[in-house]
Amino acid sequence: MAVKCIFFSEFDPVAGPVISYQVPQEFPIREAFDAVHDLIITKPQLYDRLISVDAGGYRIVGCPKSIEDNRYARNALIFNFVLVFDEDTDTTYYEPVVQKLGGAFRTYELESHFLSTKSSKSTIPSILTQLLIRLNSTGICIIRIDDTNTLRLKVSPNVKDPPLVCDHHVPVFTQSSCQFKQLVKDLVAQEIIEYVNGFNHVAKISHLSEVSPVIVKECIQDLVIFGFVKLLSIFQYCNVYVPTQKLPQLMTEEELQTRCLQFVSLGDTRPKLADVFRILCSLEAGLSVKDLCFRNDPRSMSIDERKLIQFGIMEGLIHHLQKYPVLNRENSDIPTELQPLIKYLDGSHCFDEICCSLGVSNQTLDELIDKCIDITVCWK
Amino acid sequence: MAVKPQAVALVSSGSRGNKLLFYDSGIAKPHSLESELLNKLPQRTLAEILASCAVMQDRKFELRVDEWKFVGHPFLLQTSSWSISFNIAFVLQSTCSPEAVGSYNSLSRALGAALIHEEHRTEFFKNQYALLMQISDQVDTIDELSQKAVVSSYLAKTLHEALCGLQNGDPHVHVIMNDWSEISCLIHSEAPPTVPQSLTSSNTIAPKSIVRSYSAVILLTSFEDLTKRLPPSCNPSFHRFLTTISPLKNLIQVSLDADIPLQQAVKFACHLVHWGQAMTVYPLSETNVYINSPQADTKRDSQLASLFAKEFSSVAVDDSESLSEGADDSLSQFLFHFSAPVTLSEMRGLYTDEKLIPIVTWLLKHGQILQLHTYIFLIPPQDTKDRGMFDDDEEEEGENEPVHLSPETMANLLKHLSKEEVEWVSSTDAARDKDDLALFTKLSCYWHGNHHLEEILMLENMARSELLALIDKFSEILTTASIPERT
Numbered sequence: 001m002a003v004k005c006i007f008f009s010e011f012d013p014v015a016g017p018v019i020s021y022q023v024p025q026e027f028p029i030r031e032a033f034d035a036v037h038d039l040i041i042t043k044p045q046l047y048d049r050l051i052s053v054d055a056g057g058y059r060i061v062g063c064p065k066s067i068e069d070n071r072y073a074r075n076a077l078i079f080n081f082v083l084v085f086d087e088d089t090d091t092t093y094y095e096p097v098v099q100k101l102g103g104a105f106r107t108y109e110l111e112s113h114f115l116s117t118k119s120s121k122s123t124i125p126s127i128l129t130q131l132l133i134r135l136n137s138t139g140i141c142i143i144r145i146d147d148t149n150t151l152r153l154k155v156s157p158n159v160k161d162p163p164l165v166c167d168h169h170v171p172v173f174t175q176s177s178c179q180f181k182q183l184v185k186d187l188v189a190q191e192i193i194e195y196v197n198g199f200n201h202v203a204k205i206s207h208l209s210e211v212s213p214v215i216v217k218e219c220i221q222d223l224v225i226f227g228f229v230k231l232l233s234i235f236q237y238c239n240v241y242v243p244t245q246k247l248p249q250l251m252t253e254e255e256l257q258t259r260c261l262q263f264v265s266l267g268d269t270r271p272k273l274a275d276v277f278r279i280l281c282s283l284e285a286g287l288s289v290k291d292l293c294f295r296n297d298p299r300s301m302s303i304d305e306r307k308l309i310q311f312g313i314m315e316g317l318i319h320h321l322q323k324y325p326v327l328n329r330e331n332s333d334i335p336t337e338l339q340p341l342i343k344y345l346d347g348s349h350c351f352d353e354i355c356c357s358l359g360v361s362n363q364t365l366d367e368l369i370d371k372c373i374d375i376t377v378c379w380k
Numbered sequence: 381m382a383v384k385p386q387a388v389a390l391v392s393s394g395s396r397g398n399k400l401l402f403y404d405s406g407i408a409k410p411h412s413l414e415s416e417l418l419n420k421l422p423q424r425t426l427a428e429i430l431a432s433c434a435v436m437q438d439r440k441f442e443l444r445v446d447e448w449k450f451v452g453h454p455f456l457l458q459t460s461s462w463s464i465s466f467n468i469a470f471v472l473q474s475t476c477s478p479e480a481v482g483s484y485n486s487l488s489r490a491l492g493a494a495l496i497h498e499e500h501r502t503e504f505f506k507n508q509y510a511l512l513m514q515i516s517d518q519v520d521t522i523d524e525l526s527q528k529a530v531v532s533s534y535l536a537k538t539l540h541e542a543l544c545g546l547q548n549g550d551p552h553v554h555v556i557m558n559d560w561s562e563i564s565c566l567i568h569s570e571a572p573p574t575v576p577q578s579l580t581s582s583n584t585i586a587p588k589s590i591v592r593s594y595s596a597v598i599l600l601t602s603f604e605d606l607t608k609r610l611p612p613s614c615n616p617s618f619h620r621f622l623t624t625i626s627p628l629k630n631l632i633q634v635s636l637d638a639d640i641p642l643q644q645a646v647k648f649a650c651h652l653v654h655w656g657q658a659m660t661v662y663p664l665s666e667t668n669v670y671i672n673s674p675q676a677d678t679k680r681d682s683q684l685a686s687l688f689a690k691e692f693s694s695v696a697v698d699d700s701e702s703l704s705e706g707a708d709d710s711l712s713q714f715l716f717h718f719s720a721p722v723t724l725s726e727m728r729g730l731y732t733d734e735k736l737i738p739i740v741t742w743l744l745k746h747g748q749i750l751q752l753h754t755y756i757f758l759i760p761p762q763d764t765k766d767r768g769m770f771d772d773d774e775e776e777e778g779e780n781e782p783v784h785l786s787p788e789t790m791a792n793l794l795k796h797l798s799k800e801e802v803e804w805v806s807s808t809d810a811a812r813d814k815d816d817l818a819l820f821t822k823l824s825c826y827w828h829g830n831h832h833l834e835e836i837l838m839l840e841n842m843a844r845s846e847l848l849a850l851i852d853k854f855s856e857i858l859t860t861a862s863i864p865e866r867t
Contacts, residue, residue: 035436038428038429039429039443043425043428045425046425046429046445049445049446050444050445050446051443051444051445052443052444053442053443053444054439054440054441054442054443055436056436088478090478242671242862242864243861243862243863244863244864245863245864245865247861247863248755248757248828248829248830248863251757251759251828251829252828272760273759273760274759274760274761274762275762277757277759277859278759278859280861281757281859281860281861282859282861283861284721284862285671285719285720285721286720286721319674324678326678326680326712326716327680328680328710328712328713346679346680346681347678347679347680347682347712348678348679376712376713376716377716377719378672378676378678378712378715378716378719379672379719379720380672380673380674380675380676380678380715380719
């Protein structure tokens, strides 16, 4: 339960700043309110600003609103819908909600005197109760205010750096896609869903679904932000993977083990954890998936090596060692066939990316690069 | 990215109302957030909002207004002659991390505590208060206030100094209040500690290193810089420690060479790491294996690459055949060597020690390469019946009678292993050899992958070959993985 309490505070012409309604009613917010009421019912300079302050062990987030009109006592109605959290809660997700809440009621007041009419004002406690329950359960609430107005609020993750989706990324669903198919209403998402299988890369998905790459990328970016999809690298048998520091978790976390065995199994037989772990441990630089299969024959242990690698990457148990070609000097003699490559040779582009943009296979690219001795290939 | 403050404010709340005594935006650019803030929030409002929480004395003060965050620590100062509450608040961008907010709160608290101490000692605050009040009555704008105050008030000057240092990107604050009380504080950056720090921006803090007696210490700042900043009262053995440390020596050797107790050497190392001045690594030795970090900077013309070129411009390749002739000694060239796991002894074929060690140290320091360590895991042998989770055929039985373990061995094994795991041990052939089993039992606490090979060798004082032989004998139930370790 993130939101501990919601209250409606206003400036009373006689008593000054007061809490008119609060849910839950017994919540001990009084003391904190008395300490910081200047920041809840504020001076005009702070109207319409998002204000969050720590007091009495709580974090209080509000957005003071005011309507000037001579029909109010003292010529103004000042009010604030405030959400209360525990101190040190990250409240960034709730800030847009607070801002919208205050703004919505300002509109209702301007349109129908919602806050200054006794009968409508008395519905506020029930609105606050619904808000508190919905915000804490689903994060989405749709409340009918009156015949003409419906208040829609949603707690949404705030995205600082949206993930960059490139042509060579491979999207994969974090949960079963059947479940997702029923839920999703987005038209583009519906189009591309069947091609998102953890093996097709973005450019291929765009090609298969006949949707423009830009739109596919945007859609996948949204799915990543909301946690439905994760981005992987293209799977090839010549790829090289190495274990990460997270690998030991597979031996200790039972939940991870169950998921892993379910995910990587080939057919109906469940593989053994020991086999899975042994294979993942044997990954090392210089050992391609092809070599791995020769050495261990995962299929005989009913392990699908493609799924195994996919699971390892998704959970961060293993890391894909990518090749980055670097041209040592810009003005060296370069065979003409390599000319289109040059802009990718500054060391910030990996093989997957170059192959995808130029439409060549990994092997062809390897052969091309071998032709020029001035190119070194760094793995990382 | 480090969190740089936009401004610092000192407000008081007492018999003369709420007052903004001092406000300084340091070297912040005129068009920064901070000047926008001043346009929108007049001086008096600022004083009021910052002082409005003065009722909550001696508690963390954190207030957010739109995109600004005010972080401080209100104090109530009471002496026999007067009482006043005050708050030194830093203005930050609201997107800064909770760690940064915590650090600024500590800084404000330290400054406030020093101010109270100085008041009791020499009535420092009372004098400064009178002076600042006088100045603020004379001036019209906030710019004038800060300019005049910095010139004539010691307190304002101290706050200005602290602010400017932080705005210049130095995460260490070191100021002296009233020429007497020393305040040292470290502002933690936003960078999550799991990301290897890059020293291109000098203001990031090293990830939390683990300090152990087998660790070597690498300074992140230059030795000269560090010694210059040490206070005159610094412990002389700390100087000895600094001159003795080397990436090749573990703390045990350092403590012997510098003639200081090991415990103290470890504390010195912890201290340096805490203050972001050093990191710890496993001492550089021939058998160490390194590989490129996923964050390694392979971009040809990056900032780090030019830093590298500046530092090691004269490094020549000894064996010119091993590299294409006349190749640049660029960063990406060196990272090329670490594409696959490589030991230092292999690298010695290419470079002499005098060149190799500084370069490897530099790469470690800048998070470009990681050391690979071998970890050991106990896993079920291939044909035991499993824990009911899997249904499998049980054909070959009867032949492999489990080894009978003596009650003593059993008890010792059970100290670190579960009953099930002990069963795996008894099912192996290697357990029939008494000596091997005894050694296996002795080392049983290391079989869950919590310690790397080097650490086990160090703690148990064993030879590498001995441990590797044991792992090989028990290969049915022991598997190893080389995992890059964040040093």
